[in-house]
Amino acid sequence: MQKYCIYSNEYVDESELNKEHIIPKKLGGQLDFSVLVSKEINSQLGSKIDAPFVNDTFVQLHSKSYNFKGHSKKVTPALKNSIIKETNEKVDISFKNNKMIFHKKWSKNSPAWTKTLEQCKAKVIECNFTMSQDIYVRFFAKLLLATGYYLYGDTFVQYGYHEDLRKVMNADKVDKIIDDPSLKIKILSSFKNPDAFMHIVTSDFEAFKNYHVIWSSFYTNAVVLGVSFFGNKFLSANCIISDNPEKFDIAGKGKVILKELSTDSPRRLIKVTQEDLLIKFAETYIPDFNISKIIKLANKNNS
Helix, strand or coil: EEECCCCCCEEHHHHHEEEECCCCHCCCCCCCEEEEEEEEHHHHHHHHHHHHHHHCHHHHHHHEEEEEEECCCCCCCCCCEECCCCCEEEEEEEECEEEEEEECCCCCCCCCCEHHHHCCCCCCCCCCCCCHHHHHHHHHHHHHHHHHHHHHCCCHHHCCCCHHHHHHHHHCHHHCCCCCCCCCCCCCCCCCCHHHHHHHCCCCCHHHHHHHEEEEECCCCCCEEEECCCHHHHEEEEEEECHHHHHHHHCCCCEEEEEEEECCCCCEEEEHHHHHHHEEEHHHCCCCHHHHHHHHHHHHHCC
16 A cells, blocks of 8 residues: 655655654654655655754754753764863763763773763863754755645645745755745745744743744735744744645634644643634733733623
8 A cells, every 4th residue: 555755745655654753853753743754765864854953053052951862862962073171172062961061082092981061170162063054944844844744634735835845855955946936935934924923932932942833824825834943033944835725724714723842741742722822922921911811801702
């Protein structure tokens, strides 16, 4: 029996499929938020796209508090080839239980060791790291592609811009394709194609720091899909995935589908209504405005 794979846009024998963590395990992803995809392509994309993103220094610095581990169960250093200035020793740095851990590699002149910041007595550490827009854009294209299929299934395949997301995901150089006028989607487009929920979710890191948030909202001629890690605007993306909202709006006209993926609870996938999100936002920014009471009164009057 053959089943559809969103990554290849082809039907694949069931024996050649496996479950794909839409959010990688190293970022707290669980199998209750997954899609079936080709094993071969899943492995290739894991090495080419997921690994560079989850091992990115900025990403690791934001996920360090949660002690996420991938399939290997190993803790990946967040800062490689750093230097302890007092001793001029080269070390890798990882984070465990909110503590900085130094790892000295074995060399001919000295054995390997692992020490805490206090044990090293380090006062000045020189660290170097780079960030690549290509890594971020390709990763979010892959994530939005799988999420679109997870939420909407065949509707996304028939009416969505999945082919454009696939082009960006597979691009060797994103800057050569991202400005292509024939490309309907724009990844990381919070300024070009603003979505109100993008700004609500990413406006306060503290409000959503224990959650990854997935949402889809509907406008007159567009369906928008978005994702945010830890409520951080630099680890967030959204894009228009279709110009046919009538086919997608399974939640009811004008509603928002929103899912929070808890980073600290066994129940990883939590459905949250538009109303709940607005209450959380109002209570954070305008605590004197009793929005819960107003919504209850409005619901009572409408019933």
